[in-house]
Amino acid sequence: MKVLVPIKRVADPANANKVKVAGSEVSHDGLEWVMNPFDEWSLEAALRLTEDASAKTRTGEIVVVSIGPKAAVDTLREAMGKGAERGVLVDGEDTALDSNVVAQILAKVVEKEQPDLVLMGKQSADGDSNIAGTKLAELLGWPVINYASHIETSDDGKTLTIKRELDVGVQTLKVQGPAVITCSDRILKPGTIKNGVTPADFEYPDLGDLNSRLSNLKNIMAARKKPLDELGLGDLGVEPVRVDEYVGFELPAGRSGQAQFLESVDELVQKLQSEAKVL
């Protein structure tokens, strides 16, 4: 099974206070870059779909793709250190991208790579647009399933049974690949991925606060030697058209940080009634 996992680098949300905005642009100066956590979930799901976790062997192929400047190579190498086989970097400046441009570029990469599945983040932690996956599926004419919590493959990876946890309950869908899937964080729980190779009773460790598995030093070093293609838009034969125009950015207002510690629930209820007047 071959899975394409698009990966975006985003400014580290832990140091969000370093972000500076000026009119219609966000300054990238001095930011620390990390893998988009939503993409990490999909990478972890892709790893579980393409391995025998019990025998610790890879059984399929993952191609990670990023659109960005040269330095985004580090993010791709990080993904390869976790197990992805190959990387593709498409040259692009963050300021020239919107979700539509991303989807158009990814569609060309999919055409070239012919994966069985595209697994991507439901959104990016910086733009929060939540568009690119659906738009990509539309351009490809592929089915799209958003916020998958469980994925089971059968028929040599051609048939996918997917669960989505919704407010009204759990929805189960069956689709014939190829397809585009975005994941919810539930996908990181043990027992959510069944690929017919990893024994059904194998238990993945709980990842705790992590968004994907830790690499190890051997794999980090091995990732240096894995193949990584660097492409320009010309190589892909695409002239993406942007539909969004960024008009302005502003930072959120600072929080007041006023907190009161109360002695009892009764006191809380009383204050919610008399002071906050929300009850």
Next chain:
Amino acid sequence: MAVDLFNPTPEHAQLREMVRRFAETEVEPQALEHDRSETFNLPLFRKLGELGVLGVTCGEEYGGAGLDAVAACIVHEELSAVDPGFTLAYLAHSMLFVNNVYQNANDEQRRRFLPGACEGTKVCGMCMSEPDAGTDVLGLRTTARRDGDFYVLDGAKMWITNGAISKDELGDAFLVYARMEGAPRSELTSFLVEKGTPGFSLGQKIEDKLGMRASPTAELVFEGCRVPVANRIGEEGTAMLHMMRNLEIERVTLAAMSLGIARRSVEVMNDYARERKSFGEPLNRFGQIQRHIAESYAEYMAGRAYTYQVAGQMDLAKPGQRLDTDGVKLFCATMGKNVADRAIQVLGGYGYTGEYRVERLWRDAKLLEIGGGTVEAHQKNMTRDLARLTKLR
């Protein structure tokens, strides 16, 4: 693009990120408990083997990663930021044993000892200090004499990190410095001694330490201990060179441990001083508190730049950096202790309790002024080396 002294290659940056995430998610939650109970977390130690960092500087052919002194500093700094005690056990294993054996032992010995040590199935250490010989290391009195295909070792070793993994169980393998009977003071010989060797026993697990309580410390006893000739490292009388080679990486990684303590202490006091209010203002609006925070950060960064600059210049196969490997430890050990002390001061009563971590870091920091060379030993070595110079370049 400017060189990042602390992460000179993308692999260094990824290593740092990987260890930091491991430290935050798996090491942090257990740190206070193992400090309080004064116990070594063996299952967690074995996980370091899965991460591939136990053999960070050991060649790939023996199960290591084949990386440099900078990589070793990164692992120590990141682990020490959450649990210096656990990190000290890592250091004793990975630097004092694995790196030492890799640099100094022959191929057969490396093949016998290193794969298990790199995987984490063995817990190992190094034996230098004795009950009556510390800074004066050449005053050691453990002797060896040849008896056929064996050497017979007699003596005792003190303050051995990883000497015991529990109250009554020895660590698995040790590199032991001794002197051949009748040999001159400067001629030492080193041996690989395994648990189960006749005449090798646990004297006592040392209890009631001020800090570094998550690393096990022991006195080890050699009484007619019969070590096969195949376990002698190098030739008789050549171990001074082994010792010198390894002391340098030991000191640099101990300095990196102090950096971890300092970084965490700065983070803790910075966060607290931003949130906590006094007289209607956040603490960090007060000049006295600003001095604690700003000076701590500047000293931390100065120590960090010095340490990584020296680590970046090191050739692990060759000694010759004593002045600066002593220098980084001299500076960083006391710096780490002072920064942890200021963190307690900024936090006041809260800093004095376990929940805010800095009291533990402060206790752990003190050891780094003593272990792996006292500050007085560094001052002596450095002044001796400096006396040979007239101009500094």
